[in-house]
Amino acid sequence: MTRAPRIVVLAGGVGGSRFVLGVRGALRARGIDDTAAALTVVVNTGDDLWLSGVRLQPDVDSITYALAGVNDTERGWGREGDTERVNRELQEWDAGWPWFTLGDLDLGTHLARTGWLREGLTPTQVLERMSHRWPLGARLLPMTDAEVDTVVVLEDGTRMHFQEWWTRHRATLAPARFENPGIEHVRPAPGVTEAIAGADVVLIAPSNPVVSIGPILAVPGMRTALRDSGAAIVGVSPIIGGKVVRGMADVCLTAIGVETSAAAVAAHYGARSRDGVLDAWLIAEEDDALSAEVAGRGIRSLVTPLWMTDAARSAALAEAALGAAGL
Template identity: 60%
Template sequence: MRHVVIGGGVGCARYVRGLREHVRRTGADGEIDVVVNTADDWWVSGLRISPDHDSILYTLAGQNDDERGWGRRGESERVSAELSEWGATPGWFTLGDLDLATHIARTSWLRAGDSVSDVFARLGSRWDLGATLHPATDHEIDTHVVTADGRRMHFQEWWVRERAAVPALRFEQQRIAEARPSASALESLAAADVVLLAPSNPVVSIGPVLAVPGLRDAVLASGAPVVGVSPIIGGSVVRGMADACLAAIGVETDAAAVALHYGSRSRGGLLDGWLVAEEDPDAVAPVQSAGIACRSIPLWMRDADTSAALAAEALRLAAEIAAR
């Protein structure tokens, strides 16, 4: 069975880790592919930084810092501090020394002519990840934010320095109209038995993936059931500032509202199924009324058991949908 996950960042990383755990525990003969958002990538001090990819890479490799939620465990930050002293990096954007090594390797390969897909493969070959990571596109589509006070800035500046406190009017992926899906992303979707939307930020992690011309069509053309997991629990975001992103596109911070934003596949949208938290039972009826199969279950991924259980529920719902 081929599982294809779409997303990026910490929520996606933990979800894929749970899916991997479920596959290993059940002894299922299954492959896991992850189509990763690259729209929050950017250039810093001549280095290409890829936060969503690296969160997933480090988590699956067992190298992530669970306390901070990003970067490598056992980090030091001497190089970042020195770069800041030289004025070569902004003081508000701190990178660990081990993390910087990843960025240096990535940048050297890109400058030597490797594609982003090539770099994903090289970085992923170091550890036994139990999954294969694919960029949504090999093109640079960095996200810029237009804010309510009239400024335009890179998404990372708005997210990390401003902490999303300045209201955003809109998010713009640069040159996305000319971008094309990576060949490996298309191949994985064409062979998918199930497509899973991770509980990632709907606006800046999953949204840009689906906005790459041709990629949304590839999801729908796969014929596989598409099941998503709500990133909203009890009317609040699980982590980060996704509520500020949702507000910018006029979507409430609500499990049902996010499902309706994606839309029902039977009515021209994307979703066949949607999982909401046990804290949000009232979300089930409006989602089902919109033509999306919906279940209310525990969504908190606290450990290997709860994460694997969530993945199992998503696959169970996908199997029910496929059997109809």
């Protein structure tokens, strides 16, 4: 291939942020300077919510901040060096959620976004405007312009926003299911299906399969776009050695009846040849014994180091994913 490959990544959360950074790093290592023309990231917006009158998009902001180099790498979310003066004042007014921290710099992002939304811009247009501030080296698209916030339904029937269940309760309340009310009536954001149709490879980041990648795939038309695309579709396991890398994805998987294993998550996504979405699946060296099981599902399995502990390892993982697609 003489031109730069056209890459689409489906991503959300910290794992998604690190992987997208790795893909951009792999492109730069190949001598591709205009990575923004080569790399499109379709971001989960199921985590979004309204809080204290402003619209928050946690996954969008995490990936934006990571690409801009201004993210808090210790916490995995928010801005580096942020302060919480406004958040403390909100708590004095008994406003918002005392267990959900809004940093001052982060709040500036939310205010700007909300103002643009109030002026009539769509989330896609807002994200495009946000991307002008920093040289991100990628085009970011929300999965949809509609509001389809994730709701957790507990075993006793109680319903709560995903962020309350995840951040306040740390996923300790047993979920019966996850819903995105109204998602069956929405459509992919402008440019999403076009990017998938024109891609050489679609990469599914090692994000939470249930609440990060799940909502993206649930948008009507998304699975069809993936199945119809001429691109190779390569996924990266978020499970290493039978354990989640970060967060509480194991609780989410258990709720939908999926074992916490690299092979089980591959089966959950399914082979594209069998009405699923995967052509190939990257698993960790610790899970080498599962290769045959993955292959038995009709998915090509490749064993490679998956730990993204620094920029070089993240780029190496991304390069392995591109290699799996023959690029």
